[in-house]
Amino acid sequence: MKQIVKLVRISLLSSFGFSSIKYNFMKSKKDIWKPIILVLALASLIPSYVMYVQLIKNIYIQLFALGQESSIFTLIIMPISLIIFVFGLSYVLSAFYFSNDVEKLIPLPIKEGNIVISKFISMVIFNYFIVVPILLPVLIVAFGDFGGTLYIIYSLLTILLLPVIPLGIDTIIIMVLMKLTNIQGRKDLLRNLSMFFVLFIIIALQAVLNNTLTSMEPGKEGEFLNALLQRSDGIMVWLGRAYPPAIWFSKSISNAHKISGLIYSALNILLGVGMVYLIGQIGSKIYLKALLEKNNFKKSLKKVELGLLIKNRSPIIAIFLNDVKLVLRTPIYLFNCVSISFLLPILVIVMPLISGGQDADFSQLYFQFKEYITLILIAFFAFIATANPTASTTYSREGKAYWIHAVLPVAPGSMFVGRMLQPMLLELISIFIMLVSLAFVLPLDIGEMFISLVIGMLVSLPICAIGVFIDRLYPKLDWDQPQRAVKQNINVLLNMLIGVGYILLLGFMTMKMMEYEIGVNLIYGLISVLSIISTGGIFWAFHKIK
């Protein structure tokens, strides 16, 4: 146990980089701006957070009126668990299989199980940054009706234990996957494909489950609602049907002053401890073996024919291809940068379709907003660009190999274009998938599709450009696992904030222009010109970086 505590402590110290932050802040005065930017970025989220708290309050009042107030916990615990689960897959992969620290721990006299458990606990602790801000308002809002000492204790237990199950499932999936795909020669490819496959199966399963459980016979809706509202935990059980631990957590808090609250809390503790034990056991059996075999490469035995391997390319294409290879061959980057291009359209359009019966809603929406559909699509495509971290981590992803680009005689213009090509290509793929999917649901005409594609790309240009610019200025190069280059990179947040700001600005301008009855074609033109000029400005600023 002592060993686990020490390992977790070291892992957290190194992950948060307290020592280097203190050094940079106090001694070298380097990165002194970073905490300020972080505070500003967090401050900019305050209005959205206030809106979230207000929304929770309103929902709680509505549920209270229905006598279903206890379901507020399940309503929030379900999406938190899903978020932790989905994002946890790549996090687990990075922490367990692509982190440098494990190789330093292996030669030390530490039990394998302890290494696995300590890594798992560190990940759980990191996830409190998701759990606490989302769950805390719910616990506070409901305090008036459920509150008391036991409520506080069980709430704290819920916060502590909530990430354990979804992350535990992630860890088991990844460990088994890494064991099964440990085939020499094509490991990375196999793993990438299987990660996508697992994620797709989970999303599809969730959608089908949703579809089956929500489908009811026509005319029996009233009966269903009656049954739902008859019991005080009716909505809670219905909401948490796909993930029972959400119900158990909710019942432990909402029944804090009853014996059932204690029983559910004990069940949750048992489940959490059991999961940690299981991970320790599975980990000590299969983790280290798969990890050690990770670097057993199949050496090419063929004689190298240089003539066939040498190809001349321009510096721009060379930089672009280098960037693409780095992303495609690093599962963490592939998962975080490329998968979003495919998953976002799937989540937004295909999922509701699989869930069933909502195509009518799409068409209804289309006809309601027909006039603005292209503008809405453009805004959505621009949002996809802000959500993709490919541009804002282009230098950070290179880590310690960054020196290569720093000493190369490449003109800033070529470097900029080379770095822009990959995020723009991914944006094009996203838009294409989105439009093709939409074409099945909406009676979009070719003109609307073409305009939204072209202007969507143009509006995405400055968003990607600012990402490349920020990452050129302040690349995050000092990381011990690739996940940190993407997931714990302030540049991604900055890019997102500036991108959203830009979309809001364009939206505001468009609304004003419509108020003055300016033709839609002129609006398209002005948006395009503004985006091109903005990109030009960023391109000029990129040249000035020393």
Added chain:
Amino acid sequence: MLSVKNVKKSFNGGKTFAVDNISFDVHSSEIFGFLGPNGAGKTTMIKMITGLLQLDSGSIEINGVDIEKDSIEAKRQFSFVPDSPEVFDKLKGIEYLNFLGDVYGVESKDRIERIEKYATLFGLKNALNDPIMSYSHGMKQKIVLIGALLHEPEIFVLDEPMVGLDPKSAYNLKEIMNEHCQKGKSVFFSTHVLEVAEKICNRVAIINKGKIIAQGTIEELKNMTKNNESLENIFLELTEE
């Protein structure tokens, strides 16, 4: 070929000078050794020469081109091998070399010829189609070396190049350095291995606490001492607290 004039670089907001008013010249056809204890300022100096760090004051000219005023042209004049061979692990050896060839604009014919020559010399030819992440430390060092030689730079800048190389490869590297100088080009490298510096350098500079405390040919340095001592003794004498 390389001209460093009154270069200063400070950290901690100007409180500590890593490089304090350093000047030296590296001439054509010359191997110049840069010696000093750990933390003396060698790597900081090399980083400024290669454009990885900005100067506080002074100037650095590479083949007549100022690194700060025209960094792209200056970067065409040299190639750099760092002390730790951190490269794009996910690329194959040949992909890394091709990438450098593309960026430096090396013609296919020359590229094939040079890769063939150096990869064979360093025993890396059959590993070129393998991913760099499968390479040992020494092999990574060699692929960086081959990449640095690909465009036949005017100045070859190396930071601790012998670390991690096997004896045969270290010997080959010394031969390459000599060959490079015979073509009228120059080599600037830092090292801890004083025997190597003594054997192959035309001139050396010893840096300590950010200042150059001695520079000249090995003979000139030896003449500074009474008993014509070895470079090791001169080094220890000059750098001791």
